[in-house]
Amino acid sequence: MSGLSDRLTSGGFAVTAEISPPRGAGTGTITETAGLLRDWVDAVNVTDNQGSNVRLASWAGSLAAMAAGLEPVMQMTCRDRNRIALQSDLLGASALGIRNVLAMTGDHPKFGDHPEAKPVFDLDSIQLLWTLRHMRDQGAALSGRKLDPPPECFLGAVENPFAPPEGFRADRLGKKVEAGAQFVQTQFVFDVAGFGQWMAQVRDLGLHERCYILAGVGAVRSRRGLDFMRDNVPGVTVPDDVYRRLTAVPADQTAAEGARLAAETIAQLTTMEGVAGVHLFMAGNERAVPGVLEEAGVGAVRDGR
């Protein structure tokens, strides 16, 4: 059973976070990070060679998180594996108890440490969702061959409410829901008003009743990080007023202000109709998670949400 799915179906406010597996053949950092997050988040995404850089496999990282008592959301991208390997990975993950899977297209290899690699993209994120749902609900591979027993999985997707063509972003989530997405985690929300406009379109399409929406929130830790995010991360928008607020404080207080802003953003999102939870972009900053969640009024897992 997926605890994340339980939290969401019971109407609770879900919190997920992210773990990047290490560049190396060890799981120590995952165990350590899981220990910091365990009491505060319902599940943690384990990234799949994030940014097209070679890392420990997401299925292995997911098992390490499970062993440390934290439920994983295994990320699966279409960048490195064709439809045969992706289906095989779902079978393996399900057999070993991984219950949440996040299907995404993935970054292009150009951005990573092997820019010369062959980009696979045999499926896209929507076709992957379709495929995984088909395997679970029809008990068959894409080939039509029976899967015995079929995999179990709670299917997730991602969406960026802020990237062009803006008029099509809610529709694109609609396509993902049609293809099988049961929950979605969004790109970093700095612009709460802009996110609210996207949510209004999502509600008009009735998607919030068919898919749980977790808004992406992070805490800026430094001016350099803020500048990098604004200028170099595709699909992230930092509105001018947010930028001014975070740069108005002395540099040694940027992290504290960033955490305050994250808490305020989460508090605003908890009252927004159709928002079922938040996804925290706080990798490497896990120690700040309890403070942010408490200030936002969300609290720990054991308190119920």
Added chain:
Amino acid sequence: MPARPRLGTRLAYRLQRVLRPRPGWRRLSARVEASGPARTLFTGAERQVKEALFGCRMCGQCALPVTGYVCPMGCPKELRNGPCGGVGRDGSCEVYPHLRCVWVQAYERASGQGRVADLRLLHLPIDHRRWGESSWLNYWQGRDEGLWVPAVPGPAVTGDTGGMGPDRNHERVLGGS
């Protein structure tokens, strides 16, 4: 890489009506297919025309009629179901920042002609054995049916992580040709 179509949207949609599968086209394509040299010649001509107009890469299963006549295979990720999340603020491709995202172009062209609904169709995984084939012959011969399917309203979320519950899209989504 993303290409900018050289054929205006209105003209493209007009041609679409002319080229729709009908008995004449079906007979012609059957005769072309019956002869090896004719098929090669026809496929070569299609390649020339579509390469010049759309930057066609001859995947053999053309999506142009429902993408505002912007070729999605020009996307560096070959995304047939819509844009990725990395499109630049100015509508640029994240992999080729000096070029416009094919899906930004598709949305502009389709919405200008009242065809946004086309972009909501769900595209099936393609058949990689068809690269290099004539998609016109495939289209007129009906081998393209089921390349995309309408998005139909599904059931509300239940959070069910297993089970064999109803999957209403299944037959239309995956049972196509």
